[in-house]
Amino acid sequence: MSDRGEELSASLGAVRERIRRACEESGRSEEEVTLVVVTKFFPAADAVHLIDLGVRDLGENRDQEASAKVAELGELVAPELWSQTRMHFIGQVQTKKARSVARYADVVQSVDRPKLVRALDRAVGAAVEAGERSAPLDVTVQLDLEEGERTGRGGIAPSEAPELADLVAGTEHLRLRGVMAVAPPDLDADGRRKAFERIAASARQIRGAHPDADWVSAGMSGDLEDAIAVGATHLRVGSAILGSRQSHR
């Protein structure tokens, strides 16, 4: 294996060990938790190493970078492995990019407004029509825990999320899977726990109306243990595995 392959193997192993331990501490099965490795800012070659190491869920947050990387990976990864790899779009989606994202995303985690729901539904319908995809698009509703603070990270207020979830569930081409949230940065341990409890409460509320929508995507490099403790089913981990953007190259 190349040096970079060795490096990624070690950091991925360390994150998997953190997940194993956190699951053990909260009495959960590791099988309930999907690790989405966020490869934004890093080259397709890194994603190839990760797929070789058993990663099957990749996360990207910008359409331009994601669509180029997906095209490269389609060439670089063996077809039977590539067909098992899911691409999660986790960044803000401009409505005009919906058609592009619908070509390659298996999941859009960052659905946060009615206009985007309608645009994605139409875009997936058009992509199916054009033979570019067959499956519906899995979607989570992104919660904004810092309502009104204009963080630019996107998301909908938890109080408005159930209505948006209903809208997703009523579309033809989108499948409501649950919720996603980014815990506000710079919280102390107590504040972080409270933030994750709010995410879990919102997730329960939406699951009450839509029992199949049982995904809770929460937890990143710095806080995945807190997320696992409140029942996260999907972790989105970038820097703890790939390194920080600055130190790379």
Ligand SMILES: *Cc1c(COP(=O)(O)O)cnc(C)c1O
């Ligand atoms: C970049 C990103 C992540 C990964 O964050 P790390 O702290 O690098 O693990 C997770 N979620 C979203 C929405 C992101 O944009």
